[in-house]
Amino acid sequence: MLRYLVRRLAQVIPTLLGVAVVTFFMLRIVPGDIVEVKLRGDGGNVSQAQIEVERKRLGLDQPLPVQFASWMAGLVTLDLGKSMWTGNGVAEEIGLRLELSLQVAVMATMIAILIAVPLGTLSALFMGTWIDYAIRMVTIAGLAVPSFWLGMLVILGLLYLFNWLPPITFTSFYKDPIANLSQLIWPALAVGYRYAAVVARMIRSSIIEVLKEDYIRTARAKGLQERLVVMRHAMRNALLPAITVIGLEFAFLIGGLVVTEQVFNLNGIGRLFVQAIGRNDFTLIQGIVMTIAVTFIFTNLVVDLLYAALDPRIRYR
Amino acid sequence: MKFARFLAVAVGLALVAPAGAQTPKRGGLFNFAITAETPTYDCHGTDTFAAIHFLAPFYSTLLQFDLDNFPAVKGDLAESWQVSADQLTYSFKLRPDIAFHDGSKLNSADVKATYERMRQPPQGVVSARQATFADIDAIETPDAQTVIFELKAVNAAMLEHFASPWNCIYSAAKLAEDPSFPSKTILGSGPFRFTEHVRGSHVSGVRFERYFRAGLPYLDGFKGVFMLQPAAMLNALQGGQVLAEFRTVSPAERDRLRQTMNDRIRLEERSWTLNLMVVFNTEKKPFDDVRVRQALNLAIDRWGGSQGLSRASVLRDVGGAVRPGSPFAIDPMELEKFPGFGRDIRAARAEAQRLLREAGVGNLSFKLLNRTIAQPYTPAGIFLVDAWRQIGVTVEHQQQETSPYLAAMGSGNFDIAVDFSNLFMDEPSLGLAKYLSFDLAPDNRSRAIDRELDGLFARQQRERDVPARMALIRQFEARALTQAYQVPLLWWHRIVATHSVVKGWRMSPSHNLGQDLAEIWLDQ
Numbered sequence: 001m002l003r004y005l006v007r008r009l010a011q012v013i014p015t016l017l018g019v020a021v022v023t024f025f026m027l028r029i030v031p032g033d034i035v036e037v038k039l040r041g042d043g044g045n046v047s048q049a050q051i052e053v054e055r056k057r058l059g060l061d062q063p064l065p066v067q068f069a070s071w072m073a074g075l076v077t078l079d080l081g082k083s084m085w086t087g088n089g090v091a092e093e094i095g096l097r098l099e100l101s102l103q104v105a106v107m108a109t110m111i112a113i114l115i116a117v118p119l120g121t122l123s124a125l126f127m128g129t130w131i132d133y134a135i136r137m138v139t140i141a142g143l144a145v146p147s148f149w150l151g152m153l154v155i156l157g158l159l160y161l162f163n164w165l166p167p168i169t170f171t172s173f174y175k176d177p178i179a180n181l182s183q184l185i186w187p188a189l190a191v192g193y194r195y196a197a198v199v200a201r202m203i204r205s206s207i208i209e210v211l212k213e214d215y216i217r218t219a220r221a222k223g224l225q226e227r228l229v230v231m232r233h234a235m236r237n238a239l240l241p242a243i244t245v246i247g248l249e250f251a252f253l254i255g256g257l258v259v260t261e262q263v264f265n266l267n268g269i270g271r272l273f274v275q276a277i278g279r280n281d282f283t284l285i286q287g288i289v290m291t292i293a294v295t296f297i298f299t300n301l302v303v304d305l306l307y308a309a310l311d312p313r314i315r316y317r
Numbered sequence: 318m319k320f321a322r323f324l325a326v327a328v329g330l331a332l333v334a335p336a337g338a339q340t341p342k343r344g345g346l347f348n349f350a351i352t353a354e355t356p357t358y359d360c361h362g363t364d365t366f367a368a369i370h371f372l373a374p375f376y377s378t379l380l381q382f383d384l385d386n387f388p389a390v391k392g393d394l395a396e397s398w399q400v401s402a403d404q405l406t407y408s409f410k411l412r413p414d415i416a417f418h419d420g421s422k423l424n425s426a427d428v429k430a431t432y433e434r435m436r437q438p439p440q441g442v443v444s445a446r447q448a449t450f451a452d453i454d455a456i457e458t459p460d461a462q463t464v465i466f467e468l469k470a471v472n473a474a475m476l477e478h479f480a481s482p483w484n485c486i487y488s489a490a491k492l493a494e495d496p497s498f499p500s501k502t503i504l505g506s507g508p509f510r511f512t513e514h515v516r517g518s519h520v521s522g523v524r525f526e527r528y529f530r531a532g533l534p535y536l537d538g539f540k541g542v543f544m545l546q547p548a549a550m551l552n553a554l555q556g557g558q559v560l561a562e563f564r565t566v567s568p569a570e571r572d573r574l575r576q577t578m579n580d581r582i583r584l585e586e587r588s589w590t591l592n593l594m595v596v597f598n599t600e601k602k603p604f605d606d607v608r609v610r611q612a613l614n615l616a617i618d619r620w621g622g623s624q625g626l627s628r629a630s631v632l633r634d635v636g637g638a639v640r641p642g643s644p645f646a647i648d649p650m651e652l653e654k655f656p657g658f659g660r661d662i663r664a665a666r667a668e669a670q671r672l673l674r675e676a677g678v679g680n681l682s683f684k685l686l687n688r689t690i691a692q693p694y695t696p697a698g699i700f701l702v703d704a705w706r707q708i709g710v711t712v713e714h715q716q717q718e719t720s721p722y723l724a725a726m727g728s729g730n731f732d733i734a735v736d737f738s739n740l741f742m743d744e745p746s747l748g749l750a751k752y753l754s755f756d757l758a759p760d761n762r763s764r765a766i767d768r769e770l771d772g773l774f775a776r777q778q779r780e781r782d783v784p785a786r787m788a789l790i791r792q793f794e795a796r797a798l799t800q801a802y803q804v805p806l807l808w809w810h811r812i813v814a815t816h817s818v819v820k821g822w823r824m825s826p827s828h829n830l831g832q833d834l835a836e837i838w839l840d841q
Contacts, residue, residue, distance in 0.1 A: 030720075030721070031720075031721045031724040031725065032718075032720030032721045032723065032724045033720070033723070033724060033727075034720070036720070036723040036724065036727055037719055037720050037723060038356050038357075038363075039362075039363070039364075039443065039445065040723060040727075040759075040760065041365070041719055041723060042363075042364050042365035042366065042367075042739055043364060043737055043738060043739030043760065044363070044364030044365075044445050044739075044760075045364075045445075045448065045750060045751070045758060045759070045760045046364075046443075046445050046759075047447065047448060047759065048759055050438075050443050050444065050445070050447065053438075053441065053442075053443055054443050057441055057443075085356050086356065086516065087357075087500065087501075088516065093516065096515070096516055096517065097517060152548065155549075155552055156552070159552055159555060159556050163556070164556070165552060165553065165556035165558055167558075168542055168544070168549075168553050168558050168559070169515070169518050169519050169540075169542060170515075170518060262545065262546040262549060263546065263548065263549060264549070265542075265544055265545075265546065265549040265550075265553070267515070267516075267517035267518045267543075271517065271545070272517060275517075275545075277718075278718055278719060278720065279356075279719075279720065280720045
């Protein structure tokens, strides 16, 4: 197991290197210049000489290999560089938003699991009954309704029904839990619903498959209670694919809640990412992509390790 | 005797105070929305309103625009000023006892250091005002309260430029230590002292107790919340989480606020110092041919478009190169004589088709470069495509994000584009500069070279006699609108929504002016 872990961690390095190379050079192909956006984006009549001053300050006058080498040298020491737009450290810019994005992702995941596991299980156990149909309607609606649209409905509902809106600036949970939760519960619900729908459908189909397995028939034949058959034998195995989905969705939520963050005016990684792309802030885009890549890699690793914990047949060598 | 004095004062106050005027109340925290976040703390290095809405409460300028008598200027740090008869010397007397937020005194040396930084930026410092103050020859400070600017040549716009909200006065001592100090630290002498900037979230400030204008500001503090999504901003405005947004709301948003909030919201409207333009790339055929440019310009029904577009967007006023309704603007009757500005659109389009045939491009097709910003670029682009379709021209509407859009504009990789002119005042020297030859004005995206326009611009800029200057401006405008390298489409219309409890804010034709929040108070 330990050897497997070390091997997986070693594989992280070439993966991240590949991400770094592709991200760096792909960005340079895209037309646009951050200095133009910064100094002329609002119609400023700035001279070309001043444009060049700023390009030089940002190191954009250097040949690409030199820029790449400089960035890679920073990466090795975990220095993601400075945002070309704000001049602040990329790690600082990301760190500022990470708490919020992480919290929304965790809350949405918890909501999704709390909804999906019972719904998916009930749907599978009562397959073909009105309970199944009702749950499938709820989950299909969850897949069909975009989170941001649901978020807009939530906001408008709160506004028109209660003349109340969640706070528009972030307060840390450790500073003021009520203010924090009253802001983040709504996006977590909006995102968690879609997330729950995906996971519930996965659990439903997995349980239906598992319930047809020989070992379930054996368990029933030896007189085990149906509750124990489901909980101990069916659920444990049926959760494996669901865990993969939960892991991937969680990693996606860290940087993928672009529109939902806009709707709720959340200062998260997704919004930062879109802003950075709009401004051609190369260093910040690279930093965010690397952060998301690391999140995906480690989430996958955790998922793989959970597989082994849940299914004794799986052994990593 | 005492009663008589009391009566005299009471009568005097009654005469001075306008009917319904209220006594400002001190205190309160003012939350407002800012729809973009500043890229820098350095006022000198930017032109964006995002910097002004963020920074203006923290800084002072030498002069500022008097929004009650726009476009007149009034003193901010300057108590008084004099302009010599030859208009080459500007002397400013500063108010006494001005302090920076760190307690140090602000005097003429700080003003000098600030303007030297803008006109001759040190290595590594970006000044977006370098060209603006190129006419300054020397700055003298005979004493701590006096600053004298000597000009190389007459510049009719100079006094207004001294009132630019981006000319934040910095500490000379701090600049001497580090010329880039303002990009890292906010240290001004404005009505509010900087307390916090949470990037991506908000900026906040508290009242500066030693502010040089006695009794101001009224507010205890403010919080400017960055709200980049219009729907989120509108909800926050309706829900009372923010009490104002000072750039604009769209007509549809205005209608929703009016409908849902009734007298709890104040909606003020005024023509705006911004306009959208149609730019022809004169380095590309057939747009190097004036007949083609005129034909495409003639096809645009500005008067009809004004009616329709003003319901869906912030575009409204038909005007020339100077904002309609401003002191140097062209008379509407005179404007109608220029191609594309007449009211008889059928005749104009017939003439457009004739010109295209004459130019040998009867089956013209091209791409219209535009931005992806919905308000007002998208409706403007659709309007133009439709106008040109009606004279048999095929147009592909290409909308791009700001960065590739600017890249295409900068490199000349476009046929025709929707451009914009973002001004903060009506002074013609500012607005007309965009029409100068490409080698003099990099923001002239048509890439045209026209020395006649350059000459007329220089003459109007140096002209001291107002009627003579007006005549030169008309000549300039006539040349620009007839050659049609780039032409105004429609001028913008500003709609500002503030909660009715917000008092003391003044509407102006520019979203960059009057944003120091000094006189705002909350009636609650």
